[in-house]
Amino acid sequence: MMKHATLGNAAPKLPVLTEQNVESILVQHGYRLTRPRLAVISAALRHRHPFTAEQLVADLGTANGGAIGRATIYRTLEILAAVDVLTRLIQADGHPAYICDSPGHRHHIVCSGCGTAVAFTFCPIEELAPTLARDTAFEIHDHLLEVFGVCPSCQDSKRLPPQAHA
Amino acid sequence: MMKHATLGNAAPKLPVLTEQNVESILVQHGYRLTRPRLAVISAALRHRHPFTAEQLVADLGTANGGAIGRATIYRTLEILAAVDVLTRLIQADGHPAYICDSPGHRHHIVCSGCGTAVAFTFCPIEELAPTLARDTAFEIHDHLLEVFGVCPSCQDSKRLPPQAHA
DNA sequence: CACTTACTGATACCAGGTGTCAACAATCCG
């Protein structure tokens, strides 16, 4: 068994999501393109690692140079998740974070060291669901799956002589 | 492929966890058996569905008849999870809840209607992990998996004539 | 350009949870 020699796309060739992509998706869904939303989109896309909502608040919030309200940032993240260009994931410490992705069902493997997340499209629940539904008599509607581990570069830094400067 | 005709134990024959079990497990791990802890254990075991920490606070907290501090309740839940008799799971609405289980790796399928959770021991990540590790070069350490659906009895109530009294 | 309506930001609030610390009480030891 276990014929899935590849995982859909574990690391390579994820289509890049641009600001233009996101903007047109928003318009297609009937959302207005406002200055605060554009700023949130731009900031979210700049992050290559998962980021927390409060990080965006720190970047863009009225407390700092920015002029975007906390509520607006949360609302915009919610919209981006609703149109499927943003994934909300749970980090190893249990706290939520967000990451921009092209639309489509995917899960993430998240590094407990640096937070880097790699998406994969293979979903083991799809094949488990029928058995599970039969055995439990539940109707299955959704699931939550995150994998936690250590990324290659954090593995390397751990292997270094422990005489680190800190 | 897909030879798992059963899921370990999806619904039947879960060994029952008693107060005595939990108490001896705690002692084995070097924890003291205090009056507040016994009360939390007893309250937690009384719940047959997942419960939130704040529910226990409502049941046992100093605000009500009880005399157990909020912090103590949270700390005790943490201990019970550490010795593996309590699972912290995430409900469909994203909020955490707790449920008592005999020790062992398991996941839950949680009803979005009534909150009922059914445990299963089959873990699809175990077989996925090697492929994932190879494809991403991550060291895999842990994972989070919850399945959401509707339990048989909530399916029934939805099927009833929609002239509900509410 | 004016108007409709979605959107914004300030503020207050909530849930869920953690840190601190003096008082307390399980257990150990003799």
Added chain:
DNA sequence: CGGATTGTTGACACCTGGTATCAGTAAGTG
């Protein structure tokens, strides 16, 4: 059994992450 020791407790303050409200603002439309 009677302390002493040390893990544990409860009150309290505080924190993160997020939501509700609502008057004011600005996108998009004709």
